[in-house]
Amino acid sequence: MGFKSLFKRKKKSLINSSQSTPAVSRSPSQNGGRCRIEEELEHVFKKFDVNGDGKICAAELGSIMGSLGHPATEEELRTMIQEVDSDGDGFIDLREFIELNTNGIGQDEVIENLRDAFEVFDMDKNGSISAEELHNVLKSLGEECTLAECRKMISGVDADGNGTICFDEFKVMMIKGSRFDDVVKRIGITSGASTRFPKPPPEYPMSTKMMLMASSLTHARPIACAAASAFINPSRLASQPPDLIKWVRREGGFVHHSIKIAYLEEDKPNGPGLGLGLVATDDIPKGSDLITLPDHIPLRFDAKDGEPSTLIDLARHIPEELWAMKLGVRLLQERAIRGSFWWPYIGNLPETYSVPIFFPGEDIKNLQYAPLLHQVNKRCRFLLEFEKLVKNELETIKLDDHPFGGKNIDASALGWAMSAVSSRAFRLHGKKHPDGTHIDTPMMLPLIDMCNHSFAPNAEIVQENNENVLVKVIAGAEIKRDDQLELNYGRLNNDFFLMDYGFVVPSNPYDCIELKYDSGLLEAASMAAGVSTPNFSSPLPWQQQILLRLNLHGENSDLKVRIGGSELVEDRLLAALRVLLSNDKEAVEKHNLDTLKSIASGPPLGPSNEAAVFRTIIALCMIALSHFPTKIMEDESVLEKTVSSTAELAVRYRIQKKSLIIDAMRDFTRRVKLLSEKEPVSAQ
Incomplete structure (x- = not known):
């Protein structure tokens, strides 16, 4: 270009x-x-x-x-x-x-x-x-x-x-x-x-x-x-965006009188800021209603009566994992409609998003983490392919039937819409199944989606079951003057936060690294740990049966395993290592699968087996760390220079990944030391 x-x-x-x-x-x-x-x-x-x-x-x-x-x-x-x-x-x-x-x-x-x-x-x-x-x-x-x-x-x-x-x-x-x-x-x-x-x-x-x-x-x-x-x-679609709070109130919603929209500042001086958010202008007691939205305000993908089927046909080509794109095409449709009911909301949306699909090529590489790079490339490929499909579908559509009012929809527009939805939508209970259960429906919730994220939020979403109110936000704690309104977006790792929301949570307790359960990788790690065994490449029949139950063997198995996060190590990987590093079938069969998967249950197969498992995990961490081409000290020196916002975000992301790997290694090293102190006692 x-x-x-x-x-x-x-x-x-x-x-x-x-x-x-x-x-x-x-x-x-x-x-x-x-x-x-x-x-x-x-x-x-x-x-x-x-x-x-x-x-x-x-x-x-x-x-x-x-x-x-x-x-x-x-x-x-x-x-x-x-x-x-x-x-x-x-x-x-x-x-x-x-x-x-x-x-x-x-x-x-x-x-x-x-x-x-x-x-x-x-x-x-x-x-x-x-x-x-x-x-x-x-x-x-x-x-x-x-x-x-x-x-x-x-x-x-x-x-x-x-x-x-x-x-x-x-x-x-x-x-x-x-x-x-x-x-x-x-x-x-x-x-x-x-x-x-x-x-x-x-x-x-x-x-x-x-x-x-x-x-x-x-x-x-x-x-x-x-x-x-x-x-x-630089911030919102409309050059002079409508007053969103007035619009919500005029449409029958409620907004607490002590809430305003404001630009949020970062903790560090002279930072770029955190964008727009909701701030308390006075103290708000715990339990107070903050925002309520009636059923007609949220934007969702509902087929309208008499609507051309083109939009529905396009949505059928979107895989379930990219659900945000489905609601995204509805968002693009409403953005294209002059005088759309939702324009006061859409006009307040950001023009651009800091998600990796919009990073410069060099900053995508700067992420340095293969699983995330794979996801970024996968989304980019989808957007390019979906762009071709959209253009082919709309090529012969009459203007009156055109879902986007005749406007050109390219990969950039699709990426904007998908990012807008993934960073702002909530899954709420929609229509009921015949059995009485609800269908989870992604919805964009005007104003509510301006609450920022926190793992210790001061507000919470409550879905109502009456005709006048669909959803509301209440104060989950006392909110002080000038406090931001914060919701918990979920126990997500930084891959999700960066891909869908465009930010990274420092010291995220739910962040983790993803590895492929692979016999060659496990053999290399066990050899590095000094506990080599042939069972990784050629598990015994009884071991294979346990691996099948762990969904780590056979057809349609799930070979993605994690280290880090709230579990410290994924329970399936822990159980597999315990079993494969033991040749004592009788000792293994004394324990149920839940015990073998639990790190809190102590060493079910003895301290020696447990120490070998932990040393293998430490070696896996070292291998994962070696795949990053830069060290943390080098990354920190980059941040001391003047770099673009996307470069800074990429560097901060990879620092967090490396830090969690090092923290996991320290934790397992401490556990090995404790086991070595206990082993002589166990031998008596």
Whole structure:
């Protein structure tokens, strides 16, 4: 992907593509518009220019592209720089950057963008914008505005006095750029009332205000591909997102009066922050209701009456393990619908996610942990294959039947949707089976999903069984002023947290490493531990029977085993090692399988057998640790430098993996020492 294509302005698919495009004459006022564009581009340029030297180098470009979901190699970055670098100094300066983004903007494209904005407000498609339509648009943005105030806004730009705005009036207003403050004064709205509207800074024209509102509803820009939009509005989809708390309350939900949405800070100074979350503005007693949602607010994959079957057909191609993608296609559908009921929620969703499928290629490698790398590659392959399937399925679909309103859905959009769902959805009880049991249904829970994670949460989710409330969050402990609202996402390891949520939990008590139960690996570990046995490659018949019961032998066996976490070692691996490192069939058969699987039951087959088992596990840990190409000290030195957020996340992840391996080795070494102290006593 070239640097130019990163900024390429793709034309939107118009629902009313048969309409002719009026010509527009150039006027001196357009020079002022270009100046404003250049000011905005300078702002974006500074975001790329991380070190502030007035130039964009290949490293800075690579970091930005990676954060936008477009990882590139060093060679590709050099090629991209050369595409734009007119003076051949190996960098992109501000002049080259502005030329790239302003050359070739044709009249047709300007008119097309204006037409798109106009159509958002023209809800009944009669060619004009009425006060009622403007009122409905503002309501869908979560703004409280009276119809009388909307009529005043219309009168301020209504040239022919017919009470509505036609496209020509809309176009002239946009091109001339009427000042926002002037219009507010001319229509007689006081400063107090004007704050009800999505108000841009005072220097922005009224036209910019309406364009911002329009873009909040069209939301048709490429996902994670438009660098300008990603940095002008780095956090949420809508440039001026609707008030989510007001929307939930207006739809019959409840939000405690002492809760607000706020940006959360990290513990470390000058950190990038933790994003948006919910914070208490006052003390909240334990047991208080914090948020309640009625049944119609959560977003789920329910087939709608009369809905085209295309979306359902697409969902059938999604494997169960990627359930987030199924709900993700519903999310994309609602994102594409102008005036969607869920837009006040969707408009507040992040533009990008810090999950590994959007990491630059180098930072994916920096994870260094093979099982996670396999999962990342697997998801990326699925997204690319699913993109092809979606395009094939939609190729012959009529616009009226198109589930995404005719908009292009690529792997980047699919990845965004899957990440949005995996990081925010909850599984709740849905419809009932005939036997009375419930179907677990993934749902996106607006506002509730802004609670962050903690293994010691101060809030908890409760599902209700009445018609008015589907789910609510209550205070599980007393919540102090300025405390974050936190839920327990589950006893998950850092693989899940990073893949689905985009963060790593330090010293996660449930983190673990995954190994394949393999005779060659076990033989190598036992030899390193000095306890070699032929039973790993050729278990005796009675040992095979126990391995079958442990599902570690035979067809359809599950050969993934874990070290670490709350169990310290997976019980199946512990039992298998105990059995294979013993040739005493009679001694083994004295114990049931649960005893052989329990580390708390003491050494069921004697201290010598137990010590051999633990030394083999220590050797397995050493082998696992050797597969990481860097040491923890080297990783920590990387974090002392200025690195991208994805690079930092990858390094912190692998530090946690190595740390848990070392902790496991220390624990088992301590256990071996205790066994050696007990062994002489046992021998007497």
